[in-house]
Amino acid sequence: MSNDYYKFIHFINRKTGIDLSLYKEAQMKRRLTSLYEKKGFTSFMEFFESLSKNEALLEEFLDRMTINVSEFYRNEKRWEVLQHKILPVLLKENKKLKVWSAACSTGEEPYSLAMVLSQLVRSSQVSILATDIDQNAIDKAKIGLYGERALAEIPPVVRREFFTDQGVFYKVSDEIKRLVDFRQQNLLNDLFDKQFDLIVCRNVMIYFTEEAKDKLYRKFSESLRHGGILFVGSTEHIFNPSKYELESVDTFFYRKLSSSS
Incomplete structure (x- = not known):
């Protein structure tokens, strides 16, 4: 076997x-x-x-x-930290952030990022790259239709503003869809872009070997600008962040150290 x-x-x-x-x-x-x-x-x-x-x-x-299990605002308390603690600091440093949702599945995560950012800045200041290995998942994400369960953790005010009821489904507003650029990508093989202010990669590392995780954390670190943030999933603590030139700034949030740190 x-x-x-x-x-x-x-x-x-x-x-x-x-x-x-x-x-x-x-x-x-x-x-x-x-x-x-x-x-x-x-x-x-x-x-x-x-x-x-x-x-x-x-x-x-x-x-x-591929594992396409996702929902909006997954682990809602972490999104509150992102909105009220992490993003305001990043926006002081750059008015338009370079953001990447890695392994974005069917789009709940990058759309959540777009919703959070649109509450903080004008939509012209928001642009999010969203990538996944699964083209079928990306195609579903571009359509932007979701069942009730995926919306369980979305604050009611956000749901009212950014979704329309389509019977048994809810549709993400065109305003939010325009803020996300979906592309197919193999995280383990492909080259990454550089100088991201924020990289979000959550609940994906748990499926990889230790060797693959190590490789990915190095690649993510190299893709962050100094002071940029890596946001990981609730089972994905990085136990030795300094190994990747990162430091913990909150639970599941890691900042890229500057060369002088």
Whole structure:
């Protein structure tokens, strides 16, 4: 079984550029075994043979491989810290912030950022890059339709201002959608832009190996300007931030140290 799996991840890397060896093996193997068994396959290699010939199955595989669980204002108290403590300091330093939502899933996180920022500055001062490995997730994000559950933690005043009721769904306002630029990106392989004021990457690192996490924290640090902030998820404390030229400024918020620090 293991040898079968390792051959599978090697072939997938060659076909798609996605390195599954950087994801925690037990979790990924469980997820993919469940998928191929459901489709009637008996091994990883039999599954790969079919993936090579069936574009729709490959799309489904890529969608299953990525983890698209998200909601607006996830862990609401952290968003309050972002709005009232972190962003005012950043806005004193730059009137227009360079912001990136990394592994943005179906758009709840970057749209939350856009809503928070639009309450602090004019929309002309807001521009957010949002990236994810899963093109299907990005396509859903661009549509901007969400069920009730995704909106559970949104403050009522924000919900009223930025959403319209569409029956069983809620639609993000065009004003907010215009502030976010969605692009496909592989965090582990692709180059990052530089000089971000704020990078948000939450509840993604838990799926990666320690080696992959280390690589990503280094890349994020290099992409922040001095004084810029990295905002991580509630299970993703960085236990030795100085290793990445970062310092903790609040729970789950880390500032890039200046060279003189």
